[in-house]
Amino acid sequence: MTFDSRLLPYLLLAPQVAVTLVFFIWPAAQAVWQSVHLQDAFGIRSEFVWFENFEHVLTDPNYLDTLKVTVIFSVAVTVLSMGTALLLAVLADSKIKGARAYKTLLIWPYALAPAVAAVLWMFIFNPDIGSFGRALRALGYDWDYRLNGGQALWMVIMAASWKQVAYNFIFFLAGLQAIPRSVMEAASIDGAGPVRRFWTITFPLLSPTTFFLLVVDMVYAFFETFGTIHALTQGGPGKATETLIFRVYHDGVVNNDLGGSSAQSVILMVIVIALTAVQFRFIERKVHYA
Amino acid sequence: MKQTRFIDVVPHIVLIVGVLIFAYPIYVTLIGSTWDSGTIGRGGLPLWPGGEGAANYAQAWAGEAGARAKYTPVRTMMLNSLIMALAIALGKIAISILSAYAVAFFRFPLRMAFFWLIFITLMLPVEVRIIPTYKVVADLGLINTYAGLAIPLIASATATLLFRQFFLTIPDELLEAAKIDGAGPVRFFIDVVLPLSRTNIAALFVILFIYGWNQYLWPLLVTSSGDMETIVTGITKMIGTGESANDWNLIMATTVLAMLPPVAVVVLMQRWFVKGLVDSEK
Numbered sequence: 117m118t119f120d121s122r123l124l125p126y127l128l129l130a131p132q133v134a135v136t137l138v139f140f141i142w143p144a145a146q147a148v149w150q151s152v153h154l155q156d157a158f159g160i161r162s163e164f165v166w167f168e169n170f171e172h173v174l175t176d177p178n179y180l181d182t183l184k185v186t187v188i189f190s191v192a193v194t195v196l197s198m199g200t201a202l203l204l205a206v207l208a209d210s211k212i213k214g215a216r217a218y219k220t221l222l223i224w225p226y227a228l229a230p231a232v233a234a235v236l237w238m239f240i241f242n243p244d245i246g247s248f249g250r251a252l253r254a255l256g257y258d259w260d261y262r263l264n265g266g267q268a269l270w271m272v273i274m275a276a277s278w279k280q281v282a283y284n285f286i287f288f289l290a291g292l293q294a295i296p297r298s299v300m301e302a303a304s305i306d307g308a309g310p311v312r313r314f315w316t317i318t319f320p321l322l323s324p325t326t327f328f329l330l331v332v333d334m335v336y337a338f339f340e341t342f343g344t345i346h347a348l349t350q351g352g353p354g355k356a357t358e359t360l361i362f363r364v365y366h367d368g369v370v371n372n373d374l375g376g377s378s379a380q381s382v383i384l385m386v387i388v389i390a391l392t393a394v395q396f397r398f399i400e401r402k403v404h405y406a
Numbered sequence: 407m408k409q410t411r412f413i414d415v416v417p418h419i420v421l422i423v424g425v426l427i428f429a430y431p432i433y434v435t436l437i438g439s440t441w442d443s444g445t446i447g448r449g450g451l452p453l454w455p456g457g458e459g460a461a462n463y464a465q466a467w468a469g470e471a472g473a474r475a476k477y478t479p480v481r482t483m484m485l486n487s488l489i490m491a492l493a494i495a496l497g498k499i500a501i502s503i504l505s506a507y508a509v510a511f512f513r514f515p516l517r518m519a520f521f522w523l524i525f526i527t528l529m530l531p532v533e534v535r536i537i538p539t540y541k542v543v544a545d546l547g548l549i550n551t552y553a554g555l556a557i558p559l560i561a562s563a564t565a566t567l568l569f570r571q572f573f574l575t576i577p578d579e580l581l582e583a584a585k586i587d588g589a590g591p592v593r594f595f596i597d598v599v600l601p602l603s604r605t606n607i608a609a610l611f612v613i614l615f616i617y618g619w620n621q622y623l624w625p626l627l628v629t630s631s632g633d634m635e636t637i638v639t640g641i642t643k644m645i646g647t648g649e650s651a652n653d654w655n656l657i658m659a660t661t662v663l664a665m666l667p668p669v670a671v672v673v674l675m676q677r678w679f680v681k682g683l684v685d686s687e688k
Contacts, residue, residue, distance in 0.1 A: 118513050119591040128508035129520050132501040132561055139558040140527045143538035150538070204424045207417040214418075220676060221425045226683075227668035229620035229638045235645065235661055236431035239438065245654060247434065250449045278428070283683075290684045339533040343622035347642040361533050368537040369627065377537050384534040392529050 144385065150378035169379035178355065179363070179380075186359040189273060190337035196277035198329055201284030202322075206314065208285075209292040219289065226282040231343030233279035234272070238348060241271060261349065265356025268349045272357050275348060276341045283336075284329050291325030292318070331395045338387065360384060432665070438658035439463070446654035458655060466659040475653065477644050480660050483637040486555075486629075487619055488667070490636060493556035494618030495611050498565050503603065506569035507595055511581070528563040532624055540627050550634045555625060559618070565610055572606055573599065609682025612675050616668045637664040 151169050153162040173179050208218045225233070243249040243260045252259035261267040295318065303313050319326075342361050345351060351358035351366065358366070364384065368377030438446050440459035445451060469479025508514075509521050532539065539558055548554030576599070584594045625636040635643070641664060644657050672679055 118511055119594075121512060121591060122514070124591055125508040125512035125514045125517075128504040128512075132505040132524060132566065133520060135501065135557060135561040136523055136527055139539055139542060140530050140535070140561055141523070143535040143542055144530050146538035146541070147535055200424070204421060207421050210417065212417055212421075218421045218425065220673065222421075222428065223676065223680070224669055224672050225428050227616055227672040228665060229622060229668075231622045231638050231642055232620075232661060232664055235641055235657075236435060238645070239434055239658065239661075240431055245446055245449050245451070247449075247451065281428075286680055286683055290680070335531075339531055342533060343620075343638070346622070346626070347645070364533075364536060365623065369540075374537065381534050381537065385530065388531065388534060389529045 147378045147381040169375040193337040194333040197280035205288035231347040234344040234347040237275040443655045462659040478632040483640045487636045491618035495614035497560035502565035510573035609678045612679040
């Protein structure tokens with residue numbers, strides 16, 4: 117059942133299509149165009165160079181280091197935030213006193229910006245002013261994430277995971293609440309203990325949520341944590357905490373290397389498209405089974 | 407009488423530790439915002455509030471110079487963040503409800519092509535097209551404007567998909583009845599579809615407001631003047647390289663103020679917020 121109108125649907129679509137074309141499609145096309153061109157120093161002439169920019173980027177040992185940092189960072193953030201959130205969600209979902217209060221107290225960090233989360237961590241772990249940072253030094257541990265690359269990576273991983281736990285918690289809780297109580301009760305009557313019930317029933321039934329969160333957390337770690345890294349370490353010391361997205365920003369904005377930065381943007385687009393495709397394949401499968 | 411066993415207490419212990427891990431940094435920041443910069447800078451921040459709270463907040467709010475430097479007033483940054491967040495949230499809702507209405511209630515040439523065009527934006531987050539988008543905005547003369555801050559972020563496939571999904575659940579009979587009563591598409595939208603979408607709009611608003619308020623990379627690029635600064639980017643600019651001799655009292659007061667609106671929205675609108683999040687992402 118639909119309306120008949122020749123002009124109206126196009127008028128309704130116009131604002132969103134205009135914004136999409138001007139600020140999404142056109143810039144993305146520009147990125148692709150620039151990624152296969154080389155501009156002279158004045159930005160006046162550009163020459164078609166096939167995949168030279170990509171070759172430069174992908175054979176640059178610095179870029180491969182950045183890729184390595186990104187993979188370590190993303191996997192660590194995903195595992196840490198999902199693991200913590202699952203533990204807390206399972207506990208808060210059980211028949212426990214004060215479950216509602218626990219939920220509210222665990223949900224609110226969702227509202228914090230990644231950069232603000234980083235600032236909060238800095239207040240605590242800064243070697244000069246932070247209580248934990250000073251305590252570590254007082255214990256004789258040479259703590260300074262501004263100088264030590266490993267410590268810096270640890271800091272951005274912890275701050276980024278800390279912020280993402282609330283998001284995972286909300287979805288795990290929604291997933292847990294969708295599991296029929298009768299299944300759990302039946303297992304309980306059969307004498308299965310809580311740990312066994314979790315691994316044989318809860319965890320398999322949660323797998324759609326887990327998979328969904330896996331993709332979302334990877335995308336979060338790849339892109340949204342720019343603020344975390346920019347606020348805490350600026351990618352340093354050296355390049356110890358430089359992720360792919362930070363490098364796009366740095367090469368494009370600070371170093372003004374348009375071709376290289378665009379080639380990197382195109383590589384990132386391919387990664388996002390791959391992640392989105394994986395997610396949709398999975399959703400299709402879920403709909404099929406439901 | 408049943409005894410409390412240790413095993414029953416363990417979940418509470420774990421949950422309380424979890425809650426504390428999330429609350430502690432906030433507590434430290436709140437406390438820090440009530441002391442003077444010297445106390446914080448020396449690393450001697452106590453665990454109880456000091457007496458400088460009112461002075462710190464007043465100073466940060468008005469942008470009076472601290473001991474080290476002068477900053478953009480928090481009231482300016484808060485206003486900028488508020489305008490950006492509202493423009494992004496309301497703009498996204500407005501353009502996606504209209505386009506979803508077109509896709510769900512009309513049949514017209516190129517319908518699916520438009521649908522896919524909108525859908526593709528899902529795969530192009532602002533971060534991956536950052537430099538060319540900046541160039542487009544610069545060419546349009548929108549650097550340091552609210553339009554430049556908000557418009558490039560308002561096209562959203564998720565909101566469109568959510569509304570379309572919801573519109574498909576509106577029963578055909580409703581549309582039929584409206585048609586018999588002589589209501590056209592505009593009437594039907596205003597009298598039936600909008601009221602029915604209230605809950606979805608509210609839920610989406612909460613999510614999008616937080617999304618807008620928390621933007622970082624984009625405001626960092628398109629604003630260069632202090633009076634267009636948003637509060638989240640403003641904090642990191644106040645911190646600079648993070649030396650001990652900062653105006654930490656003002657920075658912490660600013661951080662508290664920056665967290666306040668989105669946290670208030672989440673806590674006060676928790677039910678809508680959870681619904682909006684779970685619905686729009688699935």
